[in-house]
Amino acid sequence: MDLVSYFGPLLQNAGVFIILALGLNLINGIAGQFSLGHAGFWAVGAYVGASYGAFFAPAFLPDFVNLLISNVLGIIAASIAGVLVGVPCLRLRGDYLAIATLGFGEIIRIIINNLDVVGGPRGFTNIPHWSNLFWIYLWVVLCIIMLANLLRGTHGRAIISIREDEIAAAAMGINTTKYKTLAFVIGAGMAGLAGSLFAHAQQFIHPSSFSFMWSVIILLMIILGGMGSMTGAIVGAVFLTFLPEFLRLCGETVSEWRMVIYSLLLILLMLLRPQGIFGKHEFNLKRLWPSKGGAK
Amino acid sequence: MTEQTSYFFWDLGQYLLNGIAQGSIYALVALGYTMVYGIIRLINFAHGEFYMVGAFVGLFLIQAHLPFLIALPLAMLGSGLLAVMVERLVYRPIRKAGKIQALITALGVSLLLQYLGQNLLGADPRPFPDALENKTYMFGELMISKIQIIIILTTVILMGALRYLVMHTKIGKAMRATSYNLEAAELMGIDTNKVISFTFFVGAALAGAAGVLVGMYYNTVEPMMGLIPGLKAFVAAVLGGIGVIPGAVLGGLVLGVAENLVIGFWVSTYRDAIAFAILIIILLIRPAGLLGRNTREKV
């Protein structure tokens, strides 16, 4: 078996899911806003990126430049979607917010499904293959750096304080609406980035790849890793990208029960270890960096 | 009135009628959502699966040649018992934890039941046998099928029974008390655990009934059938005012009619989107729903 051709796509997927998980972790874990529509922003980025690639990309530009443009367009489009969804939804209380974002995620998917210009229910084919391991993981690293720096600055503290105690945060002068929305839009933008990278890796996308079930799987990734922990999001994403492959090796029947296993995992985590592996904290920073000025 | 306008009104009437039949089904399922939310403030994502289980139990019983009037209550019982089991095993321990944790757990249960169903029963839709020979009756240009009459009739009867239960029995009073204030109810000596389990039972039983009715209406059942109708019934409950029992009925009917008007006068592929659109509009404009209490705070 050719290891590269087997692991290559798998690692690429892992990279895409790392970015997705990091984005959802910012919204759900760090800002404490429960969003169930993340796949919707992923879809926006994917379809915008794919459209650029298939319809607008100038042929004379080198591939990596086109990928960059595609990614930026995906980020922008998804961020705009994030604003459109976030502004009305973030006013709502926890469980209502969850349902509203779920609703929006589904509406996005239904709209895409009805847009024949991007293939609709037949899917979008012939997306140029511009993604590769290097570019995907370069973006992964950039995202991690961006988030780490964000979280160690005052804006990050403001976002965290909203999760910790929204009333106290407001009493301490934090415009909680603004920062909730900020976290939401950044998270959405990251999902859009992941979408564009995904589209240019898979070369074929379909509305069903961005269904509510995928929002739940990304959620499971961050719950497993620990909501609020970036390390956790990365570990959860990698684990749940490789798990289906591992299950497949265990045999056909085990693989078929994959979704049952996931749902049991979700329930058991909630009952027995809701904080996941890392909880709210980062593994490396706490252990390796005895803080000089108060890290996480 | 020209012939055109007269056809328009007959068409409108037909969509309204279909909408009321469909809406009755949403109402039955929405009742379960609203009752559970009213009593423990949990959005039971898995409620759609109780509906699905009812449909399948009904399917097996009718395939075993049991008459409709026996299969229906038994299917309701099956759903109800499943709900009680889920509540005891999973929801009760999680009640003390946060709202979000409970929501995620409910999500997990929903997925578990869906995929268990898929793996144990096969993902393919199964035909639902004709338990009652279907006939259609005509009132002028309006077409109403026997099944639709049965659906509306069954719904009315079940709702009447529910109203009697909630308003005129001791356990109903306990349910109302617990939903107003759980701690106070406990202090009054009400066994809130039992009341909550019972609420789950009743809600799921109604959903199970809806499942059987849907099986008969559309002649198919499948393990994933609870997902979309479950979400829509939830929308109906929110639309009417979650936690308010008449609201679930109103919301269900409004949603059913709205959907059929979309099918009739717009594009039917957007039918599912209507529910989500209504959800978002309601949450933004009037989160308490049509019949809910409107509490507006500055913060």
Added chain:
Amino acid sequence: MSVILKADALTMRFGGLLAVDKFCMEVAPTDLLGIIGPNGAGKTTVFNMLTGMYLPTEGRVSLLSEDVTDLYPYQITQRGLSRTFQNIRLFKDLTVLDNIRLAGHFRLRYGLLRSILRTKSFHAEEDQLISEARELLKIFGLEKKETLLARNLPYGEQRRLEIARALAIHPKVLLLDEPAAGMNPNETKELTALIRWVRDHFKIAIVLIEHDMALVMNVCERIYVLDHGVEIAQGTPAQIQSNPAVIEAYLGAST
């Protein structure tokens, strides 16, 4: 007397319940005031109206001559009114230092981009913020604990941290909601001295809600007494102590 915080006939109705009825209060720049009354008298409701958490059913709040009644809590805080909470609302999983730094957020100038790119101005402002925070921690005796998570502090220190955090807002008026709750007499004595010191050192006005009479009578210069949402007395500690209506409210009421 110039007035920096004014409650003008504040009334709060929750459905059928009249929680606060036409409460009036005037706070001068370095006043040390107290609001007392039996449980359920509406004291915290008054604080919640002053800080914007509740929209008063009637009445106005003005801060530094500006009508702030309709503003959001964060806006009122940014205009110089800061508070602590009855049940201590610290950011439990943030460090002691970060709890203080958080309060400095709205005064920082650097934007998102500079934060992510770690520019020089970002570092300059952050360093300034850290040293200010450390000074505050030293005043409250918490400087050695700056890397501890707030949840790991003993109760008394948590209360002190909350006051320190409220001061990091650089307020003109500080509202303390039952700062002595759960403290033993020694701690209360220290707190009394601390409150007076804070007023003298920072030159701010302080209004506190308290049940501990020793603290109130020793520290407050003027006291408002509430019972069932209505002000039944106002005056110096001596006047309040001898006021028959006050005595009846406390002894006659079923607390």
